[in-house]
Each structure stands twice: as C-alpha cells, then as structure tokens.
Amino acid sequence: MDLSSINPILLLASLMVAATPLLLAAVGELVVEKAGVLNLGVEGMMITGAICGFAIAVNTGDPFLGVLAAAGGGAVLSLLFALLTQVALANQVASGLGLTLFGLGLSSLIGQGYQGIRPPPFPKLNIPGLSDLPVIGRILFSHDLMVYLGLIIVTGVWFMLKYTRAGLILRAVGENHEAAHALGYKVVRIRIMAILFGGACAGMGGAYISLIRVPQWTEGMTAGIGWIALALVVFASWKPWRVLLGAYLFGGVTVIQLNLQAAGVAIPVEYLAMSPYLITILVLVIMSADKSSAPASLGRIFHASR
C-alpha cells in the first residue's frame, strides 16, 4: 500500500469530472420534481443520451454535436414520459420505471456496433492566465466545457427558482396544481417543459460518461448514476446548492476509492466500490433532517376536471 502515490491536486481535479454526470442528471430531475412530477426514468434517459451522443459524435467527428444530440435524445425519451403522464394521465412511478427499462433496451439496440470505438476527444478548456495558476489552475480552470456547463446550469436553476417569476410559477405548479390551474396557469404545459428540461440534462449527463469520462460505449455504462441522482434530489431537500454539494461529495468519494484501490489498500474492492453511494446518501440523510419538505403535488396526477 502506497498512499503517497495519490496526488491531492489530481484528486481534486478529477473530483469535478467524476461529479459532473450526477450533477447534470440531478439538477434536471430537481426542476422536474419542483414542477410536481416524479420521473423515475432518469437512468433510462441518461443511458439513451450516452449512446445518442456517442453515435453522433463518432459519426460526425464533432463532440459538441454529440452533446447536443445527447440532450435531444434524453428530451425525446422524456417526451414519451410526458405524454404518458401528462396527457394520458398514467401513473408516474410505473411510467418512470418503464422509461428506465425502455431506455436501457433502446440504448443497447442503438449501441450495436459502437463497442470498442473511441469517440473524438473533447477539447479541454484553456483559459490563458487562469489555467496556468499553480494548484488552483489545475483544480478549477483546466477542465472541459461540460464541467462548467454543469455549474452554470446549477446556478441558473437556483437563480430561476429563487428570483424569477417563471421559477415562482414552476414552484407554484409543483406545490398545488389545482390552485395554479385556478389562477390560470397552464399546469400541463409547464410540467411538460420541465420534463423536457430534465430529460435534456439527464441526456447530457449520460453523454458526459460515454464521451469524456470513460470514453467509450459499453452497455449499461451509467451504472446506477440515474438512481443516485433521484436519491440526491430528495436528500438535497430540492435545493440546487445541496445537489451540487452532494454531487461533489459523491464524485470525491468515487475518486478517492479509485485511488485507494490503485494504491492497494487492504479493504475488499467491493466495499470501496460501494462507498461513494453509501457515504453520499448518509451525509445527505443527516443534512436533510431539517423540515424542508417535498413539493406538495409531487407525483400526483393533474386533471383539470370540473
């Protein structure tokens, strides 16, 4: 065992990378749940985004087009969920679970023939001045664009929910859809838009894994990140900053346990591999002990009757 082989700077730098897929998926789901919809299909939308992004990036040679395609793929899949739950008024839990299974199957189908290929590399951002700073530059300012995009989305979601009228209306719809309807807000339309946003975010999160993090295509490569994203939203008490914190915690523990594995620590690999999931949930459970509660209409079907 040689702990000295772990480079703390590299570790912190890779933490942000490891956290990004989870962050993207979770912040998208947060918006969906704030609108009062429980979409359990995050895992399915992520893996669909992963393969859509991968296929387009490989075929066009442009990783940015790949990311766009991933967002589109996730959104299209979520549109299926939106039609089922918002138009056909199907049960959200069942529809979400179905969406995950469908997404996993669809992605293996699309993924036939993409195994073992390397996607075009994603350019790292190089900010003159900032990226050259000692330590800080390496940790904060020399990542790919997607890492920053994730941060921008979190900030944007936080700002929108807290300070804008659109955010207030979104929260109102999630809090009491009957009242929102009575005041003349278009509950179904707002929810469908939130679901699409959530799908696009999940898709980009998936593409981050297949295009940047790994980068190659394997079936089922999202490995439960979508489920962790769902748990993260709940335990983060539907607050964007806590989602960020939880995602970085998860990313940090993931990176540490990988490093520990590499350093040959005498803990069985299985325990190390489960530690990110365990520790993230534990910390968030403790943090969510305050009284912030779920959006009151979460998971309830809305029908403008009478």
Add this chain to the structure above:
Amino acid sequence: MTAPVLSIQGLTKAYPGVVANSDVSFDVMEGEVHALLGENGAGKSTLVKMIYGLVKPDHGTMTFQGKPYAPAEPRAARAAGVAMVFQHFSLFDALNVAENVALGMEKPPRLADLAGRIREVSETYGLPLDPFRIVGDLSAGERQRVEIIRCLLQDPRLLIMDEPTSVLTPQEVDILFQTLRKLTAEGVAILYISHKLEEIRALCDTATILRLGKKVATCTPADTTARQLAEMMVGTVLHTPERSGRALGDVALELTEMSVRSPSAFGCSLKRISFAVRKGEVLGLGGVAGNGQDELLGALSGELRSAPEMVRVHGNPVGALGPIERRGIGLLCAPEERLGHAAAPDMSLTENAMLTGSLREGLERRGFLDWGRAKGFAEAIIARFDVRTPGPGNAARSLSGGNLQKFVIGREVMQRPEVLVVNQPTWGVDASAAAAIRQALLDLAAGGTAVVVISQDLDELMEISDRFGALNEGRLSRIRPTSELNIEEIGLMMGGAHDMEVAHV
C-alpha cells in the same frame, strides 16, 4: 348604485349527463353585495367559474361595465377587473404571503415593493398580515386575508367570494364583513356565495336564487325570512322534521363506566362514560369539537375496544368486539369525516356500499362478493336519499359534500340498524338535505331503532333528540330530557359545569 357592473344574459353550460346552468340572467349593480344562493349542485360554482373565465359557457353573453365580456381564461377576467376569492385550494402552503399574492397578479412588482403594498392595503382594510410569513403556518382567517389582499391589489370592480365564511370564527366573520362594507362603499360590486342564510340577510343587498341550474328568483334578503330563502332554494315547502309520538322500548345500547384511551396524541381520552338509550329514542350528544366525540364514535363502532361489559347491546357485552361483529348484531355507525373515514374517496359508490353493507345486506356469499346486489343496494340508497350523482359507478370523491353525506348516512339507515350512532350527520350540508337526513333519523327511531346523534349543531340536537348530554374533556354530563332544557343550561353543560352523577334511565 346605478349602473350594472356585470350583466349576465342567458348563460347556459351543460356537462355530459347534467345541465349545470340553463339560461341564467341577472345583473350585479355597482357597490352592492349580491348573493348567489342555491343548494349543493344548483350550479353556483359553474356560474362563477364562467364569470372568472375558468369555464366557457355554451350559450349566452355577459357584459362587464358596459362592454361585451367573454374571458377566455382567468388572466383576461383579472385584466378586466374581476377577482375571485376561492372556497379552497388556491393558496400555496410552502410559499410566503408575498409570493402567493404575486402569483395571482398579472404584472407583479418586485417582491420588496409588493411587500410594501401588501402592508399598505392590509392596514387600509384592517386585515393585518406579514408579507413574509409562510402561508402554511397561517390560520384559516389569515389565509383568507391573503386571498382577499391578492384580489384587492388588482383594484377589482367585481369581487367574487365563494363561501368565504365557512372556515372562519365569528370574530373573523365580523372583520370580513367590515372589509366588504368598506369595499362596497368604494363602488366595488361583490358576488357572494354562501349557505348561511342569516349571514346573507345581514350582508347582502340583493339575492339571486338558483335551483337545478335555473334562476328561480331575485329578492331582497333583508325583506325575506331565512325560511323563505331556503324554500325558494329547494322549491318546495321546507318541512321541519317531525317526530311522531312513540313508545320507548327496552334499553338497546348501554355504556357503563366506559374509559378508553385516545389513540392520538392530540385526542381526548374518554373518562367513565355511562348512558343508556332505549329502542325508539334519540339521544343527542353535544359539546365543543375535540372533547371526545371522535373517540366516542370509535368506541361505539368498535374501532377502539374496551372491556366487554362496558358496552352492551340488548344486554350482551360487546366492548371487545370489532366493527364487523358489531355490525352483525345491529350496531351501525356513520363517522364525521366523509372522505377517508365514512367513505373511501377513490372507490365507487357501489364499492363503498359493499364496504359496510356486505354483511347485513347479504352482498357476500361464502366469501365471494355479489356486485350485482351491491349495485342494487347503492342504487336504492341513491334513490331514497336523493343523492345527486350520474350513477353508482362514480367515485365517492366526485360527489359534493352534501350528496356524499346523504349517501353515507343513507347507507347505514338502509341497513335497518338496531342501534345507529352518527357523528355530525349534517355538517356542510344544505338546508333541504339536512332536513331530509334529520327526518330519516327520526323515522328510524320511530321504527324502534335507538339513535345516538353526536353533533356540534345545537339547533339540530334540540330539534331531533329526546334527551341531551354534553361531552367535555372526555366526560359526559348528566343526561336530561331536551324538552326541559334551554340554551343557557346547555351552554353550562358544554362548559363542563356538570354534576358527576351517573345518568340513570
């Protein structure tokens, strides 16, 4: 008080299976309080929803301040100067007062400015309110203030209020009325929906009465008695429930020193309750809510068990039996909470009829359910108790409160109980339905059933019960014949000035 603010001509709206409004016309004048009266299901809600743009009329036109008015959505109605205070579900518990107000406005100012305006308006109209409190923490009266202020900030010319006082304390009602009078003095017209006829007589200048979707009369409430108003709503002469003189039989239900712990931390445990009810007798139990009413109903229905000999039916100890066994021997109960206790909200009326009727109505054969007979039973209840619903296949939740109440009381009455216990049988029910329910209870007693009515409506208890007792902190006062009581004595009994003597028959 000259020009009509809102003029309605021939509004008609039909839903599949039911005509909610048929050719309704009336005018609301500037600066008046205009009452809209009608039984449950008479079409009041649909009418105001059309005025507020939530529902589109099939036929008919509206004129607002002299201009044609056909709001496509609430936004358009608000822009024109129509505001509405809803009976329920229009506030967001997790948001603060200012955010709730902002959601009801077209172009809200910044939250800080809005908070200032909320304070200003709330002081002008005597409705104190802190803009940054979370609405979920407010009392019913304060919540209503939020709704009213939300409306007032838009300078409405017409304010629609849907049963605004049903959740208020008498003091809060006084404050509300002062505010409304101040508004009408400024020329605002108010369209006021309520069941409380005395309130309408005190507050309203004009009343339009709807029956089965049609306008039947317009009158001046101050010149009309509450009874006349009620009769116009119902369309028939309202008859006060009559009790026929009846001979009392043997003791049917007897409680002896019954003590039961409340299962809820906020409940009220029952302490040494004793009474006896004879066949053909109606015993009324009054008291302020939360003094053991729910627990007593639970102890009688079998949801709460006690020592066997504490509860006797026809002399047999039943205190340890559960609800089903008690139903088997003829002790039936109808609890207060309609949705969730007396009826399963998402199940159909047929299924709800099956739930309590399976044993006594023979709807179950060797463990198999006979849905045909259950449907027949549900239809019989609907027919006899005039429950307004398209059919027994409809979910309990879809019925209005009064109609569901008729159904859950009717369901027990139709099972020919030996002993019937009801809690708040006419809560939230309009005058004619309440009269029908009371009459059914009296008829049942005339047929030899022992009836226990737990209620907070003293007039109701005075009207139908032979003897009266009051619950106070889980104890029962001495039980006395209703005929020798006056309101003052009842007040003392409810306040707990009871002598602890055990009631004898």
